[in-house]
Amino acid sequence: xxxxxxxxxxxxxxxxxxxxxxxxxxxxxxxxxxxxRQAIPATARTTAERLEAFQRSQGIxxxxxxxxxxxxxxxxxxxxxxPRLTGTAR
Numbered sequence: 001x002x003x004x005x006x007x008x009x010x011x012x013x014x015x016x017x018x019x020x021x022x023x024x025x026x027x028x029x030x031x032x033x034x035x036x037r038q039a040i041p042a043t044a045r046t047t048a049e050r051l052e053a054f055q056r057s058q059g060i061x062x063x064x065x066x067x068x069x070x071x072x073x074x075x076x077x078x079x080x081x082x083p084r085l086t087g088t089a090r
Contacts, residue, residue, distance in 0.1 A: 004083040005072045018066035027051070027066055030078050039077065
């Protein structure tokens with residue numbers, strides 16, 4: 001199977017570690033927004049702590065970088081409009 005997802009706004013090229021550049025800026029903003037909605041504990045005070053808390057809540061290895069799996073789950077949590085499969089059979 002293949003997974004389709006959207007890169008963070010401003011990200012150009014392959015995502016190797018989303019903690020820096022345009023992807024890192026978007027990541028930090030989304031994590032703050034999730035924390036404001038109480039989806040991330042208030043005790044997480046830095047982007048790294050928020051990222052780790054989010055990854056743990058999604059069952060992602062929290063010791064790893066902010067890679068595609070993290071961004072896919074963050075897109076979903078943030079309500080990013082992404083391609084979806086439909087259940088229409090022919």
